[in-house]
Amino acid sequence: MSAxxxxxxxxxxxxxxxxxxxxxxxxxASTLEPLLDAPAVGAPLPFEGVSLPETVETxxxxxxxxxxxxxxxxxxxxIADYGSVVxxxxxxxxxxxxxxxxxxxxxxxxxxxxxxxDAAFDRLAADVRSGTRQSIVATGPSATADMGALVQGAxxxxxxxxxxxxxx
Amino acid sequence: MSADRRxxxxxxxxxxxxxxxAVHENTQVFNEGRYESTGDLDDYEELKAxxxxxxxxxxxxxxxxxxxxxxxxxxxxxxxxxxxxxxxANRYVRKVVDGRSVVKSxxxxxxxxxxxxxxxxxxxxxxxxxxxxxxxxxxxxAPSHIVAPAIHKSREEIATLFNEVFEPEEPLETAEELxxxxxxxxxxxxxxxxxxxxxxxxxxxxxxxxALVTSEGNARKCVQATDTHVAVAGVEKLVPTVEDLQPFVExxxxxxxxxxxxxxxxxxxxxxxxxxxxxxxxxPGDDREFHLVLIDNxxxxxxxxxxxxxxxxxxxxxxxxxxxxxxxxxxGHAFGGETYSGGIATGWEAGVHxxxxxxxxxxxxTGCSRCVNQCPVNIDIPWxxxxxxxxxxxxxxxxxxxxxxxxxxxxxxxxxxxxxxLFGNFDTLAKLGSTFAPVSNWVGRTDTARALLERTLGVxxxxxxxxxxxxxxxxxxxxxxxxxxxxxASREVALYPDAYTxxxxxxxxxxxxxxxxxxxxxxxxxxxxxxxxxxxxxGMVATARSNAESVFDALAPTLAADHDVVVIEPSDLAMFHxxxxxxLPEDDYTxxxxxxxxxxxxxxxxxxxxxxxxxxxxxxxxxxxYHSHCQQRTLDLEPYTVxxxxxxxxxxxxxxxxxxxxxxxxxxxxEYYDLSVDVGETLAEQFxxxxxxxxxxxxxxxxxxxxxxxxxxxxxxxPVRLLxxx
Numbered sequence: 001m002s003a004x005x006x007x008x009x010x011x012x013x014x015x016x017x018x019x020x021x022x023x024x025x026x027x028x029a030s031t032l033e034p035l036l037d038a039p040a041v042g043a044p045l046p047f048e049g050v051s052l053p054e055t056v057e058t059x060x061x062x063x064x065x066x067x068x069x070x071x072x073x074x075x076x077x078x079i080a081d082y083g084s085v086v087x088x089x090x091x092x093x094x095x096x097x098x099x100x101x102x103x104x105x106x107x108x109x110x111x112x113x114x115x116x117x118d119a120a121f122d123r124l125a126a127d128v129r130s131g132t133r134q135s136i137v138a139t140g141p142s143a144t145a146d147m148g149a150l151v152q153g154a155x156x157x158x159x160x161x162x163x164x165x166x167x168x
Numbered sequence: 169m170s171a172d173r174r175x176x177x178x179x180x181x182x183x184x185x186x187x188x189x190a191v192h193e194n195t196q197v198f199n200e201g202r203y204e205s206t207g208d209l210d211d212y213e214e215l216k217a218x219x220x221x222x223x224x225x226x227x228x229x230x231x232x233x234x235x236x237x238x239x240x241x242x243x244x245x246x247x248x249x250x251x252x253x254x255x256x257a258n259r260y261v262r263k264v265v266d267g268r269s270v271v272k273s274x275x276x277x278x279x280x281x282x283x284x285x286x287x288x289x290x291x292x293x294x295x296x297x298x299x300x301x302x303x304x305x306x307x308x309x310a311p312s313h314i315v316a317p318a319i320h321k322s323r324e325e326i327a328t329l330f331n332e333v334f335e336p337e338e339p340l341e342t343a344e345e346l347x348x349x350x351x352x353x354x355x356x357x358x359x360x361x362x363x364x365x366x367x368x369x370x371x372x373x374x375x376x377x378x379a380l381v382t383s384e385g386n387a388r389k390c391v392q393a394t395d396t397h398v399a400v401a402g403v404e405k406l407v408p409t410v411e412d413l414q415p416f417v418e419x420x421x422x423x424x425x426x427x428x429x430x431x432x433x434x435x436x437x438x439x440x441x442x443x444x445x446x447x448x449x450x451x452p453g454d455d456r457e458f459h460l461v462l463i464d465n466x467x468x469x470x471x472x473x474x475x476x477x478x479x480x481x482x483x484x485x486x487x488x489x490x491x492x493x494x495x496x497x498x499x500g501h502a503f504g505g506e507t508y509s510g511g512i513a514t515g516w517e518a519g520v521h522x523x524x525x526x527x528x529x530x531x532x533x534t535g536c537s538r539c540v541n542q543c544p545v546n547i548d549i550p551w552x553x554x555x556x557x558x559x560x561x562x563x564x565x566x567x568x569x570x571x572x573x574x575x576x577x578x579x580x581x582x583x584x585x586x587x588x589x590l591f592g593n594f595d596t597l598a599k600l601g602s603t604f605a606p607v608s609n610w611v612g613r614t615d616t617a618r619a620l621l622e623r624t625l626g627v628x629x630x631x632x633x634x635x636x637x638x639x640x641x642x643x644x645x646x647x648x649x650x651x652x653x654x655x656x657a658s659r660e661v662a663l664y665p666d667a668y669t670x671x672x673x674x675x676x677x678x679x680x681x682x683x684x685x686x687x688x689x690x691x692x693x694x695x696x697x698x699x700x701x702x703x704x705x706x707g708m709v710a711t712a713r714s715n716a717e718s719v720f721d722a723l724a725p726t727l728a729a730d731h732d733v734v735v736i737e738p739s740d741l742a743m744f745h746x747x748x749x750x751x752l753p754e755d756d757y758t759x760x761x762x763x764x765x766x767x768x769x770x771x772x773x774x775x776x777x778x779x780x781x782x783x784x785x786x787x788x789x790x791x792x793x794y795h796s797h798c799q800q801r802t803l804d805l806e807p808y809t810v811x812x813x814x815x816x817x818x819x820x821x822x823x824x825x826x827x828x829x830x831x832x833x834x835x836x837x838x839e840y841y842d843l844s845v846d847v848g849e850t851l852a853e854q855f856x857x858x859x860x861x862x863x864x865x866x867x868x869x870x871x872x873x874x875x876x877x878x879x880x881x882x883x884x885x886x887p888v889r890l891l892x893x894x
Contacts, residue, residue, distance in 0.1 A: 089442045093450070095388065095392050121411050121413060121417075124410060125409065128410050128435065128437055129375065132437070133437050134437065135435045136432055136435070142431050143384070144347060144383060144384050147303075149323060149342075153351075154384035154385060156389075157385075
């Protein structure tokens with residue numbers, strides 16, 4: 001993977017007002033810690049050598065979900081041109097975790113940052129065919145202009161942070 | 169004015185007063201955003217062409233794709249129901265919902281079938297969770313825009329509404345407060361709901377995947393929080409494969425709200441398996457039910473209709489609404505039918521609700537063509553409006569025909585509205601006006617004549633009528649003859665005498681002849697008649713075709729001699745370049761298109777190819793405000809006028825509006841006068857602003873000149889007048 005998509009990804013995220021935080025599997029815990037506002041919820045992360053701290057509730061009740069300040073999930077891949085992360089929810093709960101918390105922290109492997117929508121759709125299509133039931137191309141926080149001015153944070157999160165896992 | 173025209177005029181005035189400001193402000197943001205966001209795409213045109221090809225193929229193969237998606241959804245564990253019409257769809261949805269509570273995300277197709285009413289009638293509770301739809305549900309109003317349904321409401325109005333209805337402890341005021349309140353209020357409804365209803369922007373036939381293009385996150389919640397998912401979608405939403413979604417995903421947000429991409433593009437292949445909300449908390453979502461309700465409701469008939477078929481390619485992005493000057497000013501409550509609004513709505517309403525629904529607003533499309541290049545699937549929206557107008561004309565029973573008989577040697581049936589017939593036959597009218605000038609001009613100014621015109625034909629008496637010249641441009645030229653000999657000529661051209669230049673604004677025709685001659689061009693002015701633009705704008709397609717054929721016959725010798733055709737009036741050049749494709753045999757169309765040029769474009773070409781700019785007057789820094797013409801801009805011909813004027817030493821500022829609002833006959837019609845002036849004032853304000861107020865005003869189009877003349881104290885002229893030494 002060349003460095004170019006990562007640089008583009010970072011600048012696209014910057015345009016969206018989304019912070020990109022770089023880390024490695026070894027440093028993951030210490031990188032994540034300051035990003036977590038309590039109470040935090042999460043869905044299990046699929047990356048080797050990476051796990052969520054115990055303070056992050058991975059089996060939340062509805063009330064805990066609703067009250068969550070931070071929700072941590074993996075993202076299947078990133079799309080550099082757009083600054084998007086693809087959240088592939090499933091039985092383990094990434095969908096509600098990424099939707100209800102005030103801030104969504106999405107963890108994506110640097111090797112999964114794709115350059116553009118063309119590449120993303122090749123992968124999205126392959127995933128659909130191998131049984132992935134939902135892929136959300138999420139770009140920045142939820143937003144609405146329906147109340148007379150642009151507001152970040154409509155039904156979904158009002159902030160997004162992307163954690164880029166290098167060397168994974 | 170007839171009762172019907174009066175009712176229409178009052179309604180438009182009311183909407184301009186109550187909704188016009190909010191609509192204008194909000195559509196402006198979308199419109200500017202679209203220009204900026206699509207401008208960032210290197211391959212914008214390629215993506216549009218790709219999207220168009222996918223849609224053409226999908227609609228061509230629609231029956232096969234319906235079979236494919238049915239098999240795919242069933243294999244995934246869901247159900248597909250193909251509903252013939254709204255009632256059929258509603259019956260099925262009522263059965264699935266079975267009185268349970270429903271939360272919905274935004275879906276225009278669900279508006280089309282009035283599913284909320286149907287469900288509430290069966291005892292189910294239904295909540296719209298899209299914030300704009302929620303506002304409308306609380307206000308009990310209909311959408312005024314297909315993407316931003318409450319675009320006609322200001323923040324203040326929404327705050328007042330919420331404070332009255334919900335009586336919060338602290339009155340709500342800011343957009344943030346209103347949004348938080350709605351999120352919490354609807355959050356409880358989502359938690360309690362058992363059925364989640366969504367639409368679909370696209371459905372892939374190969375996998376049964378829905379693509380939902382949203383920003384608020386409510387569609388995701390509606391699906392995740394419930395254990396039954398019902399998606400309603402028109403059959404035209406099918407595309408063959410998941411890969412086919414890519415160009416649409418890149419185009420739809422940019423074309424609609426001017427965002428590169430919306431916050432969420434959800435690709436759901438339902439039934440999805442995210443944990444759902446049960447009675448006691450999160451429960452596994454593997455028992456979720458999924459029903460895809462595919463709706464025909466007239467679409468399969470549209471598919472068989474050679475003129476309406478293109479409508480089915482529409483991805484409902486709203487670019488045609490946002491780029492439309494009339495829409496920007498009056499909004500979708502006037503510029504819309506039972507469900508859909510904006511330019512393409514004519515096709516949708518005619519197809520799904522019937523011609524009467526389209527007839528209500530179809531005239532608000534003036535054919536300015538600003539939407540044409542904005543449509544992400546290259547639909548010729550003005551043409552659809554023209555065809556439906558023609559069909560409406562043919563479906564009417566007229567009772568005032570005698571008033572315009574004799575003035576109207578057209579090819580139209582008896583039932584057509586006499587107002588349309590009058591304007592559609594402008595050429596005949598102008599010929600008579602010119603023959604009897606100046607008497608015709610004096611008569612035309614009398615109160616009696618104006619009152620009669622207004623009462624019987626709806627020609628607004630607040631508009632000055634055109635002043636006809638006794639000597640037409642063609643007659644003047646016949647008398648005068650060409651002034652550049654064949655031997656001395658660098659090129660030979662026919663200057664096309666459009667009806668306005670020929671009978672009304674002959675001075676710009678004479679200036680054009682002299683300017684071309686100054687650049688060593690031998691000019692002829694053949695007696696070619698009206699281009700067909702006037703009848704076409706009234707939906708009189710047969711008359712337009714017959715005019716087009718006559719014009720071609722008159723210009724054929726010019727083309728045969730390998731000479732060029734130069735056109736002063738941009739709307740007529742647009743006929744030659746766009747609409748003639750549908751009116752003339754293909755060879756005739758391409759021959760004329762390839763050799764016809766807008767006047768200033770031609771002058772630019774002459775200067776680029778060696779003609780000396782010294783032959784033209786020196787602008788010497790004269791400050792000029794230039795308004796190009798809508799159709800001229802669609803053909804991308806605005807820059808030539810600017811370049812020529814700058815080459816000649818003028819200091820040029822240009823307008824930034826989609827259209828002047830006059831649009832041929834539109835601004836003369838009493839039911840549309842107020843809207844026309846409202847649109848025109850935006851242009852006038854730009855030319856009255858600091859830095860422009862002292863500039864000489866020039867405009868390429870006849871209509872634009874009429875409008876500017878009415879709204880400014882400075883008298884505007886065609887830019888060629890600045891280059892004329894006389």
